[in-house]
Amino acid sequence: MSDQNDDRHAVPGIAHGRxxxxxxxxxxxxxxxxxxxxxNTPLVATSTYIAGGSIGYAREGNPTWLxxxxxxxxxxxxxxxxxSSGLAAINAVLDxxxxxxxxxxxDHPYSGTAARLHELEQDDRLQVRRVNMHDTxxxxxxxxxxxxxxxxxxxxxLMEIADLRTIIDAAxxxxxxxxxxxxxxxxxxxxxxxxxxxxxxxxxxxxIGGHSDLLLGVVTTRxxxxxxxxxxxxxxxGSTPGSLETWLALRGLRTLPLRFxxxxxxxxxxxxxxxxxxxxxxxxxPGLPSHPHHHIAQEHMRAxxxxxxxxxxxxxxxxxxxCDSTSLIVHATSLGGIESTxxxxxxxxxxHADVPPELIRLSVGIEHVDxxxxxxxxxxxxxxxxx
Ligand SMILES: *Cc1c(COP(=O)(O)O)cnc(C)c1O
Numbered sequence: 001m002s003d004q005n006d007d008r009h010a011v012p013g014i015a016h017g018r019x020x021x022x023x024x025x026x027x028x029x030x031x032x033x034x035x036x037x038x039x040n041t042p043l044v045a046t047s048t049y050i051a052g053g054s055i056g057y058a059r060e061g062n063p064t065w066l067x068x069x070x071x072x073x074x075x076x077x078x079x080x081x082x083x084s085s086g087l088a089a090i091n092a093v094l095d096x097x098x099x100x101x102x103x104x105x106x107d108h109p110y111s112g113t114a115a116r117l118h119e120l121e122q123d124d125r126l127q128v129r130r131v132n133m134h135d136t137x138x139x140x141x142x143x144x145x146x147x148x149x150x151x152x153x154x155x156x157x158l159m160e161i162a163d164l165r166t167i168i169d170a171a172x173x174x175x176x177x178x179x180x181x182x183x184x185x186x187x188x189x190x191x192x193x194x195x196x197x198x199x200x201x202x203x204x205x206x207x208i209g210g211h212s213d214l215l216l217g218v219v220t221t222r223x224x225x226x227x228x229x230x231x232x233x234x235x236x237x238g239s240t241p242g243s244l245e246t247w248l249a250l251r252g253l254r255t256l257p258l259r260f261x262x263x264x265x266x267x268x269x270x271x272x273x274x275x276x277x278x279x280x281x282x283x284x285x286p287g288l289p290s291h292p293h294h295h296i297a298q299e300h301m302r303a304x305x306x307x308x309x310x311x312x313x314x315x316x317x318x319x320x321x322x323c324d325s326t327s328l329i330v331h332a333t334s335l336g337g338i339e340s341t342x343x344x345x346x347x348x349x350x351x352h353a354d355v356p357p358e359l360i361r362l363s364v365g366i367e368h369v370d371x372x373x374x375x376x377x378x379x380x381x382x383x384x385x386x387x
Contacts (some may be wrong), residue, residue: 013074022075022188023257030250041067041130043247058236062386064243067331068250069218072208075187076200078220079227081234082246086183086203087112088239089217091149092140092230093179093199094120095237102127103148104139109352110156110181110305133162134293151197152181153190153250154297156335157361158347158354159284161293164300168196182208183336188260189303193222207306210252210259214245223283259338259366262285263306266372267364271308273373284309306364307335309345319344323360325379328371335363340372 012029013020020028032041047058055061065082071081083089090113097103105117107130120126129146131139133153137161143149149171153162164180171178179199180192186207192200202208204216221227234240264287271285283290286297287304297304312319320340323331329340332349346357364372377387 012070013077015382019077019355025071025074026253026256029074030069032067039371041247041250045241045243058287059238059240061241062246064250065241065246068246068253070101071250071253072187072204072218073220076193076220078087078192078193078222080132080218080220081230082204082241082249083217083219084239084241084245085215085236086201086205086217087116087206088234088237089201089203089219090181091116091220092233092237092239093201094126095233096226096229097126097148100124100127101147102129102145103130103150104129104142104146105150106131106133106152106155106160106162107160108155108160108352108354108362110151110183111348111352113150113152113181114352115338115350133160134352136163136166139167143171143176144172149176149178150181151178152183154184154286154305154307156184157284157307157359159184159286159309161291161297161309163293163296164190164192164195164197168192172196184305184307184381185301185303186256186260186305187220188257189264189305190301193212193220194229195300198223198226202230203336204249207256207260207263207337208253209245210256210336210338211248212334212337212339212341214248216241216245216249234259260303260306262366263336263364264303266366266369267308268304269304269369270362270364270373273308274308274310274376277380277387279313279387281311281313284311308362308364309359310362311356311359312380312384314358316344316346319358319360320347321383322379323381327378328367328375329362329379335361337363338366340365340367 013025044063069080117128129142131142151162177198180197180201183203200220268287274280275283284307329342332341341363345351
């Protein structure tokens with residue numbers, strides 16, 4: 001986020017006086033425009049700058065980060081600040097909350113967010129009021145006296161959906177800022193800022209990077225003052241991204257629309273096949289009409305994402321065996337890469353006790369859906385027998 005950088009690019013995301021589609025923004029925003037400039041912002045590896053320019057030291061800024069920030073900001077019509085990881089981005093936002101203030105948070109957020117909130121509570125840094133995000137009235141009721149509403153939708157890995165429109169409207173009426181962890185939906189699947197949220201956060205490690213080769217996070221906000229505050233957090237906490245990572249992430253962003261579209265269509269197809277499989281107890285995917293909040297997801301989501309969670313008719317050991325028995329699908333944590341990955345979430349001690357031990361999270365990649373299904377079916381057969 002920087003004035004100077006915005007000037008170096010044509011107005012990002014706008015052409016012929018109208019806003020481009022997000023796919024066009026992903027392919028074009030964040031390029032140099034000066035005659036003779038390279039078409040892609042180079043990877044600038046430096047820790048310092050020759051005196052007299054706008055940036056003095058590399059903890060304050062880097063041209064490669066700025067190019068990525070321009071592109072990500074344009075995707076949501078805001079100002080983006082990139083961080084060394086998704087969790088660093090989350091911490092920068094939490095760091096802006098005044099000491100001992102109360103925030104609202106989902107009862108099942110991403111395990112890293114949950115662990116950090118527990119730490120902050122234990123240190124009396126913040127008070128956390130945990131809410132069931134499916135209970136919209138309960139979330140709104142809990143807002144009294146809070147200074148921040150933290151949302152994540154869909155949640156990792158239970159795929160819970162918050163009624164973003166209603167909750168954000170209520171928080172705005174009460175003048176309480178809202179932050180949304182948008183990692184699972186990306187800017188293509190839903191636009192929290194357009195719905196009125198103050199912060200849209202993503203782990204760029206996942207879909208934006210898209211190739212499982214980097215860690216990065218981003219916060220996007222409409223308010224320039226908030227973006228500057230976050231930049232200051234980054235500079236003083238030292239949660240600065242590497243230039244290689246931002247360069248790779250911008251390259252990844254160029255194909256995000258294609259990758260995400262394929263991941264979403266594969267995910268819906270696989271979710272439907274799993275749902276009619278007798279070895280599966282239930283499937284959690286917001287694109288399925290059977291998802292308890294499918295109708296709410298449809299209200300604010302343009303795509304339902306590439307992650308499918310499902311619970312097998314078996315025990316934790318059999319769920320582990322499923323994950324160990326794939327050959328195309330990689331048995332690994334994380335999500336949002338071009339390759340399909342699978343894991344039993346309960347294998348992590350930090351995962352919430354409400355996550356069933358036999359729940360498997362599948363991050364669907366861009367392989368041919370028939371090959372993914374064949375692999376999954378074979379692994380289910382090893383652990384649970386034929387369908
Ligand atoms: C992975 C993830 C994060 C943390 O991002 P890192 O880049 O791993 O630090 C935060 N929120 C969600 C929903 C995630 O899936």
